Amino acid sequence: MQKKHSFPGILVRYKSLLEDCSHSKNCNCFPEQSNENEMDSLNESILEDNDDKKNKNANLKNHEKHLDDELHVNLWEIGEDNPSPFLDIGVMIHDHKNVDEVVVDLPWELDKKDINDLGSKLSSEKSVAAIFNEVVHYDGLAEGNFANISFRRNGVDEKPFCLFRLNSQSFRIEYIPISNDTSSTRVLIKLPKYTNRTTLADRRKSAYIRFRIKGIPPSVYTTNFSYKDEALISSSIHTRIIDFRINVMRGVPEELMHSNDDLIFPAKLKRIHCFLTTIRNEECISVSKYYNGYRSLVDEEIWNEYIKLDNLLPGKKTDTINSYLGYQWTIKNEKESEIVKDLIVLGRFSKKKSNSGSILRFILVVVLLGALGSGLWESMGSLASWFNNDLLKNTEEHTNFINLSKIILLSLIVSCIVIIYRRKAD
Numbered sequence: 001m002q003k004k005h006s007f008p009g010i011l012v013r014y015k016s017l018l019e020d021c022s023h024s025k026n027c028n029c030f031p032e033q034s035n036e037n038e039m040d041s042l043n044e045s046i047l048e049d050n051d052d053k054k055n056k057n058a059n060l061k062n063h064e065k066h067l068d069d070e071l072h073v074n075l076w077e078i079g080e081d082n083p084s085p086f087l088d089i090g091v092m093i094h095d096h097k098n099v100d101e102v103v104v105d106l107p108w109e110l111d112k113k114d115i116n117d118l119g120s121k122l123s124s125e126k127s128v129a130a131i132f133n134e135v136v137h138y139d140g141l142a143e144g145n146f147a148n149i150s151f152r153r154n155g156v157d158e159k160p161f162c163l164f165r166l167n168s169q170s171f172r173i174e175y176i177p178i179s180n181d182t183s184s185t186r187v188l189i190k191l192p193k194y195t196n197r198t199t200l201a202d203r204r205k206s207a208y209i210r211f212r213i214k215g216i217p218p219s220v221y222t223t224n225f226s227y228k229d230e231a232l233i234s235s236s237i238h239t240r241i242i243d244f245r246i247n248v249m250r251g252v253p254e255e256l257m258h259s260n261d262d263l264i265f266p267a268k269l270k271r272i273h274c275f276l277t278t279i280r281n282e283e284c285i286s287v288s289k290y291y292n293g294y295r296s297l298v299d300e301e302i303w304n305e306y307i308k309l310d311n312l313l314p315g316k317k318t319d320t321i322n323s324y325l326g327y328q329w330t331i332k333n334e335k336e337s338e339i340v341k342d343l344i345v346l347g348r349f350s351k352k353k354s355n356s357g358s359i360l361r362f363i364l365v366v367v368l369l370g371a372l373g374s375g376l377w378e379s380m381g382s383l384a385s386w387f388n389n390d391l392l393k394n395t396e397e398h399t400n401f402i403n404l405s406k407i408i409l410l411s412l413i414v415s416c417i418v419i420i421y422r423r424k425a426d
Contacts, residue, residue, distance in 0.1 A: 009245030288346035
């Protein structure tokens with residue numbers, strides 16, 4: 001029996017900055033600034049303004065642009081036999097200066113050691129390009145907690161944003177008990193803020209964070225089925241239903257929706273991506289709306305390094321990802337005025353299983369059934385001979401009738417055995 005969870009998915013929301021925060025020098029939103037000198041800050045601001053004028057406002061375009069909110073969710077089922085799924089969550093934040101924390105609700109109890117930042121390890125254009133499937137310009141600053149990135153199209157940099165580098169202090173967790181005897185974990189990610197040392201040219205309106213959550217219980221998003229007679233055949237077909245929901249409020253416990261009034265869903269959310277990477281010997285039978293297809297990762301060596309960013313798979317071969325396929329679901333706004341609310345990832349996967357143990361078991365079952373049938377036939381034949389010889393006159397008509405009765409009786413016995421087995425399986 002699969003373990004019960006409070007809801008089958010995740011919630012991603014924002015916690016805005018306090019309204020009474022004036023963003024002064026010593027406010028809690030900018031703890032790094034507590035030792036800054038006001039005169040130095042003023043001088044730096046004047047120099048920045050002069051630099052901007054000299055650059056003919058070329059840089060102003062970058063730090064005036066806002067990108068839409070986006071959610072990127074990658075569910076990885078990597079490993080043999082009993083894989084331990086892990087979840088990568090990426091959030092593009094429309095206006096990060098007005099967001100204090102990104103809040104993620106999970107329907108199981110999570111240990112803080114199972115959370116790792118990925119932003120600090122996406123340190124090249126190649127690794128970032130794999131995430132966004134775009135040609136990018138990566139400007140990783142030697143100092144600071146961010147790197148500036150933009151998409152490069154036709155030699156022109158577009159959609160500028162910053163990639164925040166988080167640390168262990170950026171994450172904190174809260175456990176929320178649910179009334180239906182389940183539990184939930186709330187992960188709160190504190191966003192870094194620019195200091196006065198960050199020049200205006202290096203600032204961006206939008207920001208991206210990406211982190212990994214390990215040790216996901218498979219029962220959160222999958223339900224397994226198998227045929228009842230699998231013990232009697234040489235191979236069996238195992239079917240599972242994937243049901244993973246992102247920001248779907250239906251079915252979410254009230255304790256999560258009303259525990260914090262200052263939590264809001266992204267107001268400019270225009271796209272949600274979800275990738276499920278699983279073993280390629282599974283067959284995808286049916287899928288839900290917003291399914292975009294699947295792709296092979298054989299030629300994408302960068303993914304081999306990406307999944308090992310936190311040494312999750314020590315000792316694995318570099319081509320480990322070659323045995324997997326990535327299935328994609330995407331929902332995006334059709335019109336500029338539309339806002340995306342949620343995404344339901346639903347799919348039915350089947351896999352045929354067969355091994356030497358199941359084959360030997362099948363052979364043994366066949367031999368036993370043959371011996372049983374032969375023994376029953378001989379026993380029934382002896383009984384029929386006594387009945388035919390002693391009670392009847394051993395006519396040919398009686399013999400044919402008795403043989404037919406033996407076949408019918410044997411069929412009834414086999415049917416009873418099958419019915420009893422199926423009831424026990426239920």
